[in-house]
Amino acid sequence: MKRESFVINDASASLIQAPLATPFRIATGQHDELANIFLRIRTSDGICGYGEAAVATHITGETVAATLVNLQTAATALRGRRIDDPEEVCREFAPAFAGNHAGLAALEMALLDTSSRVQGIPFYRLFAPVAAKEPLLSFDTDITIVIGSLDEARAAARQFAGQGFKAFKIKIGRDEELDFSRILAVREIAPDSELILDANMGFSAERILAFLNRLDKHAVRPVLLEQPVPKKDWDGLAAITAALAGSG
Known part of the structure; x- marks a missing residue:
């Protein structure tokens, strides 16, 4: 153009x-x-x-x-x-x-x-030329649910779902048990939504894989896992990638 x-x-x-x-x-x-x-x-x-x-x-x-x-x-x-x-x-x-x-x-x-x-x-x-391809009218984005209490997670999920959001990025990494409950609560409130988990480097490879396995047993499968381990933990990132390969 x-x-x-x-x-x-x-x-x-x-x-x-x-x-x-x-x-x-x-x-x-x-x-x-x-x-x-x-x-x-x-x-x-x-x-x-x-x-x-x-x-x-x-x-x-x-x-x-x-x-x-x-x-x-x-x-x-x-x-x-x-x-x-x-x-x-x-x-x-x-x-x-x-x-x-x-x-x-x-x-x-x-x-x-x-x-x-x-x-x-x-x-x-x-x-252009990307914009010339129709339709290009709108796109979906996610909304972040920050770390907080279980009640705060529920309130945020209800508010954002009511605003039409269908993808939620849930911050995790401080308290695994609380994180687990928060994720299940968001899934319950917005059962058809996509879930993204953002650990902001708060886990080890072993812990995040065990955490994901627990969620899987409750039929909760995130579409994306972001920053699960410290940024220089290349071995940990490789282990997570290998473990999740082909998991869908």
Whole structure:
């Protein structure tokens, strides 16, 4: 698809902070507050595009402070520049964002968002020829049920099922018995839903396989298992893969 070029009149990056309505609890920690970097681009015609960097220091090693500096530097460099190809601009800036993928993602999103708004088209139309294949009207996504009490898991499952979600990512890894009960509760409330288990590195290979075997005896078979063991436990990941191969 031919894209219209645009001139960036102004660009700015700033920190946005806000308390979370529900603490985001996982096996390796907890977030009580949103602290992301917001990138805003404004064209010479007054059209604005936006990008956001969600930094997860405990997982990727990136920091909010470094991401803010990188995006502020990029914003300064973009002012007054004509953009013909957003992807090419991202490739140009990529070395400056080495090890800071959240920052580069925010830059990419802001440029592409601006491009779609300049052209007056839905965002997905930028991705031709994929978007040219019909139907491409909607897609399903999952919703996360964070670590918490059994009652909290039930309440979240009822709320999200009522909102139409059909896939639930359940955070596990702190308390196996409680995790087991939470998963069964979600399955009971949403019996036709897909379940994803995200352990955030909270298990060993032996423990997660035993845990999955227990669930299987209750006819609960997750469609995806995410981060079951510490990220450098290659042997554990290989053992899990081998054990689950062909399990369906």
